[in-house]
Amino acid sequence: MMQIPCPWCGKRDESEFVCGGTSHIARPPLDAADQAWGEYLFFRDNPKGLHLERWRHANGCGQWFNLARHTVTHEISLVYAIAEPAPP
């Protein structure tokens, strides 16, 4: 079980959180083509390495935030606000 640093509450066990999957996926407009909408709904990269993802401290402060996690080692190298752009 990972230990996730909530920006508001500090380090807490993973069981207090809900993962919302990949961050920074832009929601296409209503007139988007089927292809673009389908990619938004269903297609995700599955990187071996750094992954930017959304988490919610569901059994805690209830806030969403972003973090950068290594998908092999689970090392969490960065935590940033949900509205912040993807780090370079």
Added chain:
Amino acid sequence: MSGYRLPAPLGRRIDRSRLVTFLFNGRAYSGFYGDTLAAALLANGVRLVGRSFKLHRPRGIFSCGIEEPTAIVDVGEGARRTPNQRATLVELSEGLIAESVNCWPSVELDLGAVNRWLAPLLPAGFYYKTFKWPSWGWFEPVIRRMAGLGRAPTKPDPDRYEEVSVATDILVVGAGIAGLSAAVAAAHSGARTMLLTSSAELGGALGWRADPEIDELRSSARRLGVQIQTRTLAFGVYDHNLVCATELLAADAPSPGARGVLRERLWRIRARSVCSAQGSFERPLLFPDNDRPGVMLAGAADKFAHAYGVAGGRRVVIMANSDSAYAVAASLRSAGIEVVALLDRRPSADIAADAGNLRVMTNTAIEKVIGTAAVRACVAGTADGRGARPERIDCDLILSAGGHAPAVHLHSQAGGKLRWVDESAMFVPDGAAPGLFSVGACAGVFSRDAAALHASEVGRALAHGFTVPAAPVGGAGRTLASSRVAAARGKQFVDLQNDVTVDDVGLAALENYRAVEHLKRYTTTGMATDQGKTSNVNALVLMAEMTQRDPPQVGTTKFRPPFAPVTFGALVGRRVGALYRPLKQLPAARWHAAHGALFEQFGRWSRPAAYPLGPETLHAAAQREAAAVRRSVGLFDGSPLGKLEIWGADAAQFLDLMYVGNMSTLAVGQARYGLLLDENGVVVDDGIVARLGERHFWVNTTSAGIERTAAAFEEWLQCEFTNLKVLVTPVTSRWGNVTVAGPKAWSLMAAAGFDAAFSPATMRHMTIRDGTLDEAPLRILRASFSGELAYEINLPADATVALFERLLTAGAALDALLYGVEALEIMRTEKGYIHIGTDTDGTTLPGDIGFARALERKAANFVGRRSLTRPAALDARRLQLVALSPLDRRTLLPTGAQIAADAPPATTEGHVTSSYWSPELNAPVALGMLSRGSGRLGERVSVHHLGARIEAEVVKAPFIDPAGERLRG
């Protein structure tokens, strides 16, 4: 009867003044306090303790610890029977009951032993081959009965288990010289330090020896405040340095009458750094019939002699591939045990140890073991099969000393890599794992002084955050990688627990199952309760030999938790019975119970399903209640209904984005039905949105959907529509909901003293009004799920009982009654109202349930909207909601029954989703999802259920009151 008790002072662990009696396979024996079951059985001369898994060969005690592959027993009886315990770890207690596994009717006369004659038919992969034809189903019952180890208890566990979570700086696993040194150094450097050992005492593998150095470290650890946990087995390393361990609390078997005895504690330890000091396992040697009772690991015999004062035999032969065998020989002789000969596979040049006056035969291997249920003799020949004539040596104990395999389990679990040290034929950690550092034998450091020094340096470095020094691997001497007897006949067992032989590995190589993962699965090497602690290295070396590779090229399988079997009780802890999945209770639960409620589970709520009168069935009660509501008036506890308050300047705009249906056009005091979709367009919840003010809304969700709806609202607000100024407050538990429904609903409320402002004449359907009653705030919504005139009276949760009392008293003259969820289900089905999750599923779109026109009317965007114009969403063949009626108007259509033109196998066109007997119509009513359903009114369909076929008709919904006159009151 070969084993016997040695005189004191041998047996440091036992207390000879305390005799303990126990039962093994129904026969009474005695041992001493401090014995393990294995030690006591050996002391009693018992050699045959079990049968092997597949071939049912006789098996004895092979080791003296956690790696035990063969002495597997079920301990205890009845509800306390604990299967598959290693006899080498079971601590003896008065009245202990143990039984062998894998045998019937008894371990001596085992009918399953017929498998030995079938052995040629049971090679590696036999499951996959033999049972492909004609059908696995033919063989499964027999295989299932014969396979498996112990028997699980059939009754609930009477005892307790608990868990504790702690954090520490440094966690040291293992309390031998290395673990103790690391812990003392870390604590001395000021780090909070925890030390775990699965053993009852500190000292590690050699803890039974008098050792002043260990004593000094032990007292230093105590003085420095190291938290020491004995009898605590670390079984897994999980993400971010979480180590889980089980602590054994009740060593003695609880008396049969005792209940709630605390048996085990699960430790969840979050450590900044973990130091693994788990030692090593002795590696056995391969020779024909190396599984006979009386063949044992050399170190185990040594420990039995010194720790428990038990000799495993009277004439000992040691089969060696390692210098450590020489130390064991000397140690056994010092205990007064006769060692007849030491056979060493290695040439003289490889041997660095001195045997004194012991007879040593180099370049020698065992060609044959004589004796089936117990070893009687062995035949020694040259290791390479050439040269001197084989010699028979009478013996009753053969010790196997094939070198050592570092216990790299925790290192590997933590993500560490391994490297092969050819000189000593062993895998050692290749550097540290993330957050986990190995010391001592499990790091490949076999010299005692080097291990202690290195471990101290590691402990200090971890405490201060310095760079951790590399392990000085060495001290294990020379060991040949190959451990089998190439030319010999007879089965050489690689994995004793799973009956995997050299030939099985050969077959896997021949059939190209050469990858280590294939080898494991094809042969089952390294599976089951011992997870190959004595077999993995031998299997890898064999596969390497047979495929002309080096062992590191074959590689190792990844070690996964748990390191050793863990009881379900420890993992489950207190989460059993009512605490397994606690149900939510109504604020008025006791009041309902006092009024005859029959409670059932609906989602996570315990709710009244009905209020049966006397012997009345649930069905009959629900029929009576539904009829009474339609005739007069009924009271329903709707408190579980999800309740959200939405506040803010952009609240209306936000709800437009969330729901199908325009909420921004609601006037204050008005309410509207809404469907909630996910981004796939799938209907996930429904409810009523009411406007309390310009910037304030009241949202009712379904009882089951409140958590996910509240979570979805938060997610959209925080992650996507971040510019909206909206607050979402879940208030479900703060507000009770008493629903009054029926043609006399208002009469009842008027009689109970409600203000005339709530009368149907002044308060219209789908409106909401605030009010007060006896100073309690009220929020009354006129909405109906029954199709009758109905008021949903929301009020503070703790006031619901008083309101129920007041209404029931006032309603006596009107025949008012309480109705439960079942009656509501009947009424809403009569009205054709859907229940999300019952009539809909994870594919249902709003157009499928009659909301196509609502979509056309709303031009604005909302969650899920774009998905409703995908080709799949526009497919005319989609399942659509229909009302169904059996042609005979008598036969209930079973819920879940399939609709298809012909009997199965035929393409299904849909299914029945809700089905009840209508007391109003005295006929069945049903809803279903049917392909192209909306255009098939009047069509006949066939409903299939368990071989029966029921003719039905697609009819117009609703079944009653199509004009909705009752609703308006």
